[in-house]
Amino acid sequence: MTHEFLGYLRPDGSAGTRNRLLVISILGLTGGPARRIARQVPGALLIEMPYGRGQFGEDRAMMRRMLAGLGRNPNAGGVMLVGADRLRLDAVAEAIAPSGKPLEAIALDDVHEDALALSDRGLRLAAAMARDISRARRVPLPASLLRLGIECGHSDATSGLGANPLAGLVADRVVDAGGVAVIGETMEWLGAEHVLAARAATPEVGRAIVEAVAQREAWAAASGEDLTGNNPGQENIRGGLSSIEEKSLGAIAKGGSRPVQGVVPHAAPLPGPGLWVMQGPAFSPPSITGFVAAGCNMLIFTTGPGNSYCDALAPTVKVTVNPKTAQRLTQQIDFDGSGLMLGTREPEEAADALFAQLLDHAGGTRCWGEVLDEGGYAFARLGADF
Numbered sequence: 464m465t466h467e468f469l470g471y472l473r474p475d476g477s478a479g480t481r482n483r484l485l486v487i488s489i490l491g492l493t494g495g496p497a498r499r500i501a502r503q504v505p506g507a508l509l510i511e512m513p514y515g516r517g518q519f520g521e522d523r524a525m526m527r528r529m530l531a532g533l534g535r536n537p538n539a540g541g542v543m544l545v546g547a548d549r550l551r552l553d554a555v556a557e558a559i560a561p562s563g564k565p566l567e568a569i570a571l572d573d574v575h576e577d578a579l580a581l582s583d584r585g586l587r588l589a590a591a592m593a594r595d596i597s598r599a600r601r602v603p604l605p606a607s608l609l610r611l612g613i614e615c616g617h618s619d620a621t622s623g624l625g626a627n628p629l630a631g632l633v634a635d636r637v638v639d640a641g642g643v644a645v646i647g648e649t650m651e652w653l654g655a656e657h658v659l660a661a662r663a664a665t666p667e668v669g670r671a672i673v674e675a676v677a678q679r680e681a682w683a684a685a686s687g688e689d690l691t692g693n694n695p696g697q698e699n700i701r702g703g704l705s706s707i708e709e710k711s712l713g714a715i716a717k718g719g720s721r722p723v724q725g726v727v728p729h730a731a732p733l734p735g736p737g738l739w740v741m742q743g744p745a746f747s748p749p750s751i752t753g754f755v756a757a758g759c760n761m762l763i764f765t766t767g768p769g770n771s772y773c774d775a776l777a778p779t780v781k782v783t784v785n786p787k788t789a790q791r792l793t794q795q796i797d798f799d800g801s802g803l804m805l806g807t808r809e810p811e812e813a814a815d816a817l818f819a820q821l822l823d824h825a826g827g828t829r830c831w832g833e834v835l836d837e838g839g840y841a842f843a844r845l846g847a848d849f
Contacts, residue, residue, distance in 0.1 A: 466606035466640055466818070469826035470760075471599050474563025477537035478608035480760045480778055480825040483508045484593045485539040486585075489530055489546045489555055490515025493571065496578050497545040500585040504593050507543075508775055510840055515551070522845040528730040529842060531558035532756030534566075537610075538776050540596035541565035543589045545581070548572050565592050601827065607641030609825065610733065612754030612762045612777070613717040614647070616747040619767025623713020625784035625803040626765035631719035632814035633763060633821060634738060638721045643733050645757065646718045647741035647750045649679050654708030659715050659740070664722040671726040675742045717765065729843055730756035747772055748841030751779070761825050763817075771795050775838025778824045781831065782817065797830050 471479035484507045488497035494511045501509035510533055518526060534542045534555070541564055546552035549572045556568040567588045574580040613630050615622055634644040652659050656676040663669035721738045729743040730753045743753045747770065751762060755777045762779040764770070769792045773779030783789050786801040798817050802808025824830055832838060 466636075466822060467603045468606065468609070468822040469601040470604040470608065471537070471540065472602055472604060473537045475537075475561065477562075477610075477758070478604045478760060479537040479540065479599075480827075481538040481776065482540040482596055482599050483538060483776060484541050484543065484589065484596060485510060485534065485776070486543045486545065486589060487530065487534060488512060489544060489552060492547045493545045493578075493581075496571075496582040496585060499582040500543065500545065500589050503586050504589045507589060507593065508539075510775075512842060514842075514844075520845075525729055525843065525845060527555070527558070528728070529752065529756045530555050532730050532732065532758065533752075533776070534559035535562045536755055536758060536776060537562075537760050539564065540599055541592040542567070543585060543592065544568040545585060546570050565595055567592060605640070606637065606822065607736070609637050609640070609642035609761055609821075610757075610759045611637045611642065611644045611821075612647075612751065612757075612759035613644060613765075614747055614751050614754070614762060615651075615714055615717060615765045616770035616772065617766050617768050618713060619785065621783070621785040621804055622765055622767045623709070623716060626767070626782055626800060627713050627716040629784065629800050629803065629810065629813055629817060630717045630763050630765050630782060632810060633818050634717065634719035635721055636814065636818045638719070638736070638738055641736050643736055643739065643758075644719070644721075645727075645733060645739045645741055645754060645759065646715070647729075647743040647753060648714065648745040649675050649742050650683075650745040651711050651714040652676050652740075653680070653711050655711035655715050658712065659718070659723065662718075662720070662723050664724050664737075668723055668725050672723065672740065675726050675740075678742075717763075727757065729753045733757050733759075744843050746841075748839060749843040751777075752840050752842060761821060763821065766796075769795060771832070771835075771837050772839065773830065773832030773837050775840060778830045779832050779838075780817075780821055780824055794835070795831055797824070 486501040488511045501507040549570045660669035660672040724737040765782045782798045784800040784803045789799040789801040
């Protein structure tokens with residue numbers, strides 16, 4: 464069977480599940496003008512990078528990946544970049560330009576540091592761009608164009624027993640259709656990295672998985688942190704999780720059963736079809752931001768007792784199999800899989816239903832997080848400022 468969804472075909476061949484105008488302030492100095500522009504263009508989505516100078520090495524490289532990746536994400540129909548100096552701004556614009564989407568870049572340098580003049584110029588350009596991208600129409604597209612990020616948050620015993628394996632079955636369906644799936648949160652492979660590595664497509668990938676966990680452990684140890692002492696968290700323990708190994712075995716179930724093609728850095732582009740794992744922080748907001756910067760156009764987010772956080776650009780399908788949560792959070796949970804825990808539903812049938820709902824949301828049906836404006840962004844950091 465050929466699975467399809469109604470999406471926006473972009474000039475670079477990628478597929479948008481949404482058609483948003485992004486207004487991106489590339490550093491903290493230009494948040495004000497960017498906010499004024501976004502507020503005055505209905506439907507525009509504001510992304511503010513809170514920092515942007517004094518960064519070096521991998522920390523700076525990661526910030527640049529995030530800015531460029533968010534701008535290239537196929538759910539953005541057009542991008543307005545707002546910055547201070549023309550040199551830095553043009554570098555970000557050049558990284559986004561190959562996507563072929565409408566793109567404007569305005570700098571304080573261009574208006575003699577007049578933030579109000581910058582706001583006026585930006586509003587006029589953004590308004591024209593919003594009108595232009597509104598001409599896009601959804602067309603039938605194959606599921607091979609799905610780029611699916613899979614997250615878990617506020618996990619409990621039902622997450623590892625039901626919700627994460629269910630998400631994994633959907634990941635398998637996306638991969639089998641020729642699409643891309645990715646999981647992250649490196650430290651939630653801890654204690655189960657050997658299980659994940661055993662699924663690697665090559666021995667080199669297996670070693671990279673183990674090394675990614677070891678690197679994060681080393682960073683924590685160098686700072687005096689004991690990872691096994693603060694993960695699982697109190698909400699996880701209340702939900703029935705007893706150890707990091709138990710939590711990790713449940714977390715990696717989100718990746719399904721297909722071979723792991725490789726380990727990608729946080730927010731780096733996903734190289735091709737198949738299942739990938741992302742080296743990144745073990746906290747949902749920055750992990751999800753990394754997925755979207757990598758090009759994900761859809762997200763599945765599993766939870767035990769509930770977690771309202773979602774992305775602002777990529778539709779986030781909230782899934783639980785906890786019967787109490789499904790009954791209590793009817794306007795937060797998009798997919799109720801509690802029949803898996805109650806014994807009234809089979810895993811494959813539930814996975815077919817969730818995959819069908821994923822395609823429906825990709826085609827325009829809004830998730831609860833979109834309806835209630837729960838979306839946000841969180842930018843990870845590495846190292847110190849100078």
